[in-house]
Amino acid sequence: MLCSSEPNIRNIPTKCPRCHHAINPNYVGAVKGKYNEYDLFFNCPHCDRGFIGEYKDGYVQFVSPLSYQKESFEKEIEELSPNFVEIYNQSIEAESQNLNQLTGIGLRKSFEFLIKDFLVYKNPDIEEKIKKTQLSRCINNYIEDVKLKQISERATWLGNDETHYVRKWEDKDIKDLKLLIQVTVNMIHNDLLTEKYLSDMTN
Structure with missing residues (x-):
């Protein structure tokens, strides 16, 4: 009425x-x-x-x-892993529609693309091996930077919680997962920029 x-x-x-x-x-x-x-x-x-x-x-x-507000990423990240950017933003769109169960699953998938695309970039000679290897093993075996490895492990833990029947990290939620992904993105971006300028500016 x-x-x-x-x-x-x-x-x-x-x-x-x-x-x-x-x-x-x-x-x-x-x-x-x-x-x-x-x-x-x-x-x-x-x-x-x-x-x-x-x-x-x-x-x-x-x-x-x-x-939803589409998340924008640095050019280097978009070029490194366009699938990560696409899946991440689809997950954020799901979150804006209160589809929280799907949001976590999508974030976990986007993170795997980010890490594996980064590792393939670093190790092109073992591309197929990286693609077929479990994410946690890729992190442990191929990420050399200690802090990046530790942050990536924790993002994976929370991402796995979004896909499992029983949550291990009950005091953490999607907000924490998004923050860990953002920290990982920043660290990877810094690595890419460092490599670029060290290569461009040689004596």
């Missing part, structure tokens, strides 16, 4: 689900459902697009439509 007056609500969305800017949205109208449930229509003053806030007992429960 269309509401003739603004319903009594206790909070309004402070971030646009479309453009992701912090906002004070304009109230447009509302529809009343059952059991003190409302769908409120808002207009974003930044992107001028509309969105819906789903309310129950005066509190917002969900905002739609959701759009």
Whole structure:
């Protein structure tokens, strides 16, 4: 039922689900459902697009439509592992749609592409062996940098938790996995840049 007056609500969305800017949205109208449930229509003053806030007992429960912010990576990472970039961003899109069970699985897959593409770049003569070897063994056998190896191991542990029936690291979640992947990306990027400038700037 269309509401003739603004319903009594206790909070309004402070971030646009479309453009992701912090906002004070304009109230447009509302529809009343059952059991003190409302769908409120808002207009974003930044992107001028509309969105819906789903309310129950005066509190917002969900905002739609959701759009995700595509993660951008350095050129060197995109060239090294385009599959990593694609799978990672698909995982982030799944997260924006609250498909959290799929998000973790996708992040784990993206991480494997990142590591194996990096190792193939470093060891082109054993490319097929790297592709067929279990990720944890690739990390242990072929990553020489100690800190990169340790961080990669931990990202793999959390990634595996997203695919297993029983979680080992119960105090960690997808946020931690994303941070470990980002740290790994930064370390690999630093390695690539170091190699590039040492090669370009010889005496």
